[in-house]
Amino acid sequence: MLAGYNTISMGTGRNEFHPKKPRPDMEHYIQEAGRATLKMIGGAKNVDEGVIGNFMASRFNRQANLPAFFPLIDADLKYKPAVRVEGACASGGLALTTGMKSILAETADVVLVLGFEVQNTMKAVYGADVLSGAGWQKTRKEGHAYFFPGVFSDRAGVYYEKFGREITRKAMAKWYCNAIENARLCKTAQEFHNTNKDLEETANTPVNPKGFVDHLNVFDCSKVSDGASAIAIVSEEGLKRIGLHAKDAVEILGFAHIVADVTQKPEVMTSLTTMKAVAEKAMKMAGITVDQLGTVEVHDCFSIAGIMAMEAIGFAEEGKGATFVLEGHTSRGGEVPVNTTGGLIGWGHPTGATGVHQAVTIWEQLTGQAGEAQIEITKEKPYAMSVNMGGDDKSLVAIVYKRGE
Amino acid sequence: MDLIRKMENVSVLGAAGKMGSGILVLLSLEMAKLKIGKKEDKEFVLNAIDVSQSALNSLSGYVKSQLVKHGEKNIVELRNWYEDREDLIDNEEIISQFVYDVMEMIQTSTRIETAYSSQLIFEAIKEDKALKVKLFSQIKQNNPDAWFLTNTSSIPIGGIEKEAGLNGDIIGYHFYNPPVIQKLLEIIKTDNTNDDLAAFSIDLAKSMRKIIVQSRDIAGFIGNGHFMRDALYALNLAEELAKTEGWAKAFFLIDTISRDLLVRPMGIFQLLDYVGIDVARFILESMQPSFPNEKLSHTTLNELFDNEVKGGQFADGSQKNGIFKYQKGRITEVYDLKQAKYMVTESIEMDCAALLGELPTLKLYWKSIVRDVKKADHLKKFFNELHQMDSVGANLAIAYGKNSKAIGQMLVSTKVAASKEDVNTVMETGFFHAYGPINEYF
Numbered sequence A: 001m002l003a004g005y006n007t008i009s010m011g012t013g014r015n016e017f018h019p020k021k022p023r024p025d026m027e028h029y030i031q032e033a034g035r036a037t038l039k040m041i042g043g044a045k046n047v048d049e050g051v052i053g054n055f056m057a058s059r060f061n062r063q064a065n066l067p068a069f070f071p072l073i074d075a076d077l078k079y080k081p082a083v084r085v086e087g088a089c090a091s092g093g094l095a096l097t098t099g100m101k102s103i104l105a106e107t108a109d110v111v112l113v114l115g116f117e118v119q120n121t122m123k124a125v126y127g128a129d130v131l132s133g134a135g136w137q138k139t140r141k142e143g144h145a146y147f148f149p150g151v152f153s154d155r156a157g158v159y160y161e162k163f164g165r166e167i168t169r170k171a172m173a174k175w176y177c178n179a180i181e182n183a184r185l186c187k188t189a190q191e192f193h194n195t196n197k198d199l200e201e202t203a204n205t206p207v208n209p210k211g212f213v214d215h216l217n218v219f220d221c222s223k224v225s226d227g228a229s230a231i232a233i234v235s236e237e238g239l240k241r242i243g244l245h246a247k248d249a250v251e252i253l254g255f256a257h258i259v260a261d262v263t264q265k266p267e268v269m270t271s272l273t274t275m276k277a278v279a280e281k282a283m284k285m286a287g288i289t290v291d292q293l294g295t296v297e298v299h300d301c302f303s304i305a306g307i308m309a310m311e312a313i314g315f316a317e318e319g320k321g322a323t324f325v326l327e328g329h330t331s332r333g334g335e336v337p338v339n340t341t342g343g344l345i346g347w348g349h350p351t352g353a354t355g356v357h358q359a360v361t362i363w364e365q366l367t368g369q370a371g372e373a374q375i376e377i378t379k380e381k382p383y384a385m386s387v388n389m390g391g392d393d394k395s396l397v398a399i400v401y402k403r404g405e
Numbered sequence B: 001m002d003l004i005r006k007m008e009n010v011s012v013l014g015a016a017g018k019m020g021s022g023i024l025v026l027l028s029l030e031m032a033k034l035k036i037g038k039k040e041d042k043e044f045v046l047n048a049i050d051v052s053q054s055a056l057n058s059l060s061g062y063v064k065s066q067l068v069k070h071g072e073k074n075i076v077e078l079r080n081w082y083e084d085r086e087d088l089i090d091n092e093e094i095i096s097q098f099v100y101d102v103m104e105m106i107q108t109s110t111r112i113e114t115a116y117s118s119q120l121i122f123e124a125i126k127e128d129k130a131l132k133v134k135l136f137s138q139i140k141q142n143n144p145d146a147w148f149l150t151n152t153s154s155i156p157i158g159g160i161e162k163e164a165g166l167n168g169d170i171i172g173y174h175f176y177n178p179p180v181i182q183k184l185l186e187i188i189k190t191d192n193t194n195d196d197l198a199a200f201s202i203d204l205a206k207s208m209r210k211i212i213v214q215s216r217d218i219a220g221f222i223g224n225g226h227f228m229r230d231a232l233y234a235l236n237l238a239e240e241l242a243k244t245e246g247w248a249k250a251f252f253l254i255d256t257i258s259r260d261l262l263v264r265p266m267g268i269f270q271l272l273d274y275v276g277i278d279v280a281r282f283i284l285e286s287m288q289p290s291f292p293n294e295k296l297s298h299t300t301l302n303e304l305f306d307n308e309v310k311g312g313q314f315a316d317g318s319q320k321n322g323i324f325k326y327q328k329g330r331i332t333e334v335y336d337l338k339q340a341k342y343m344v345t346e347s348i349e350m351d352c353a354a355l356l357g358e359l360p361t362l363k364l365y366w367k368s369i370v371r372d373v374k375k376a377d378h379l380k381k382f383f384n385e386l387h388q389m390d391s392v393g394a395n396l397a398i399a400y401g402k403n404s405k406a407i408g409q410m411l412v413s414t415k416v417a418a419s420k421e422d423v424n425t426v427m428e429t430g431f432f433h434a435y436g437p438i439n440e441y442f
Helices: A026-040 A066-073 A091-104 A124-134 A147-163 A165-183 A199-203 A236-242 A273-286 A303-313 A321-326 A351-366 B003-008 B018-037 B053-073 B075-081 B091-105 B112-117 B129-142 B157-164 B195-207 B223-245 B247-261 B268-275 B277-290 B299-306 B346-356 B375-387 B392-413 B420-430
Strands: A002-006 A049-053 A082-085 A110-118 A226-234 A250-259 A293-297 A383-390 A395-403 B009-013 B045-049 B106-109 B120-123 B147-150 B170-175 B184-188 B211-215 B324-327 B330-336 B341-344
Touching (some): A002 A351, A026 A226, A049 A351, A066 A082, A066 A110, A091 A250, A091 A351, A091 A395, A110 A351, A124 A147, A124 B091, A147 A165, A165 A199, A226 A351, A250 A273, A273 A303, A273 A383, A293 A351, A303 A383, A351 A383, B009 B018, B009 B112, B018 B045, B018 B053, B018 B075, B018 B091, B018 B170, B018 B195, B053 B075, B053 B091, B053 B106, B075 B091, B120 B129, B129 B147, B129 B157, B147 B195, B157 B170, B184 B195, B184 B420, B195 B211, B223 B268, B223 B299, B223 B392, B223 B420, B247 B346, B268 B277, B268 B324, B341 B346, B346 B392
Parallel strands (some): A049 A082, A049 A110, A293 A383, B009 B045, B009 B120, B045 B106, B120 B147, B147 B170
Antiparallel strands (some): A002 A226, A110 A226, A250 A395, B170 B184, B330 B341
């Protein structure tokens, strides 16, 4: 995997964002990301096929038939195969695994993978209707106006009761502070322009159940974002074709993609059990253990989900995720820097792009191209993992990476 | 008291106007709480009455847009209201049903007779005593139990009551513009207002989440009582300054001082433009009879009016030309009364800055301090510095601030306002001032 590119994650927080002024459209984002990656791999002529990940363009942009947008990126993609995949917020991750399978099946040597979402086309109150499609629609009526914040607020409420409200809230605040501090180091991040001097106070904004949900404030939530990310997945043959070196790329050592029943409520409210299974499976395939991970990109759609992800991946025991975060292990200088450019809360969450964005970030970190946000990757811990989640622990993708040699 | 019965049939007179349409929206939301929220099984009717059919036709667009905004903001509550409606699933469906249900209560009419069946009559017609008296007495004769809540901003309510024969069934209910957004509500009881109506008025205002200030029934009440006298003072200053500097600079300077050095959201002449020169004259005229020893008029105001310089706003809310011309809300030209023409402000800005002379080094802007918890400290520092200067600008600003304070104190000493806090609340919430006129700065 190589030649990654992220557009800006556009939305509230960016200085150039104004809800009432015209903004770049989905075509713009697809072209920007796609062309940037093509440029790095010697052009569209080198590409065998395309995969596009997207969640809800059908409603946010009233657009389907997304594979047919590849030739808009470059005319040389015309008459080549392309496919669109969807698994809610894991659509980007699914695009990656779909591309990998083409490589493994030897039906392609170079796959252009792109993920995008342009969701500021409507106000958040209506966007919540669209995003609720990641859950089971038959529970929409009983759900909260802000459906997914409601789902994770309920999880947070149970978590507070079981493991302590105060320590969990503190850890959630810390998660937010880490996210913003990391995002400030990445020019494409939605919170790049954030100059708030007292992040902790902001993170501890009291909840407002009358206007929002019971156990989360808006800073516990990921952003509403427009953006696209692209990356190329290539075989060894493909690498030769585009004339780049293995050290410019990250090698995929393991990956897993699993689903759970969308019509079922969580087995345990305080655990992301499907995420646990997917992470185990990917690490097993890669033949590594959790303590060999140098960095991870996790799906922190909500701060509480980030904390629960630390437990699901195996960094902390159940109920100890909050302590793990509070002790600084997930911070930039910590044991395992998590979401080094801000994750979904700091960098942004253009839903269908997020899985690809995670891969791009890891590619940048492992190949030393993360700029200001660069962390140190040691010989003892040369591996990285991304975990992408669709819905409430329903569609999961995990990928284990290492720099090519 | 049966609040629900009173709210079953309500009329708004002047419903298509700027204030009336806002009051209509607020009332529709109150009735929605009963009809949809509490599921009261009654036929709720809200009559939107206005002389202009064409204005009534365009009213529904405004009301709908406000209801949508309200629905979007209060979606959590609305989902509870509609939890039994299994067919309504998405927020979008619930909000459109809410708008539909509320609009269904609203009926438009150009006939005053429509108000005969209403228990409550809200009035927001123009500031014309004779007209108010005529309409109220006609309604009262045909609808003896009606209560009147009048948006009168300066005419004493007691006088209207007496002439219309309302026997205590009237109260002043003075909203600020725009009623849907502005938190302040001045409530004015007459000596005669019946207790049930007074209690109801306060309950309703609380339910609308308004900040209530009760004012005595003296022409102008608190808000216009301060604003009009503040404006007259500014006109005097400008008149004096115009003798040496000409009118364009005089208007521009006093406006700048009242905005930048008094740290207010807009200058006094811009505010006059916003309200309308004609409206300001009208308010002053209606106040004058109550204050025989005070001159509540200004030749400059009359001359501006005669020269067709009127201010006020277009239907879309943009500012008409007045003492200033505006582009996208910014002052670009200023009227020279003597030459009867506008001048580009850029051409006089340098001269005006030179005239003002030395100003505080600490730059303080209304916008940046109005919500600052430490604003009192900033203001103290700023005004302290201003006091220590001896420039034309500083001296004018200090005198201006002192006069504003004196007006406020007069409103308290003549018992128009019950306390200095009430005066300050009105100016801070109704006029968005960052600090009240009765303060320690001047």
